[in-house]
Amino acid sequence: MAVDFHEYVATRRRPLLRLAYLLTGDPHHAEDVVQTALLQAFRQWRRVSRADQPDAYVRRMVVNAYIDGKRRRSSTESPTAPEDLPAAVQHDHTDAHAERSLMWTALAGLPRVQRAVLVLRYYEDLDDARIAELLGSSPVTVRSNASRALARLRKEWTRV
Structure with missing residues (x-):
């Protein structure tokens, strides 16, 4: 039985975000990675939902989005090193x-x-x-x- 995309996102978004956060180490970048993967999954949802393990399919999309992410970074975008953050944001x-x-x-x-x-x-x-x-x-x-x-x-x- 094919799973509805919105139902899938409602139940699996948090575990996908956790995986992306562990990969990126940054909650904002993790959101971007998951969003990229879910957009791709939405575009191919008919195929994804009919797979033996739709969750494994989407997790692979998250990992691929993370691995490919560096290549897609905008030329105007530059990451901030932790030492460049204001003192109030630094870790305890x-x-x-x-x-x-x-x-x-x-x-x-x-x-x-x-x-x-x-x-x-x-x-x-x-x-x-x-x-x-x-x-x-x-x-x-x-x-x-x-x-x-x-x-x-x-x-x-x-x-x-």
Whole structure:
């Protein structure tokens, strides 16, 4: 049975936003990524809703929108580095928040595909085969990206 698009968005928007936030580390960018993916899903809803797993189809659209997002950035748009934010917006610098901030910064420094692999593995709890399917790659490539990403995070963490 085909699911209505509006019903799908009403029930699945929050989990999609969570995934996008974990990928981007920015709630506003996450909204943009989900909106881009949902627009694409709406345009293809007849095909998406008839898929075996419509949610997996849309999650893949979210991941692809995140990975492709850097290429679509406007030439007039430039991201703001956290140190450029006003003091009132900066993170609380208690130990717990400082560690979380450092980890997010290190995660944000990873290439998009490596970050996507870690988010899908450790936050979405997907196995390598499922991640490979979502990213359109092989499980070996997923493991390779995860290994490189974790090695880079370890290296960043030991420098601190």
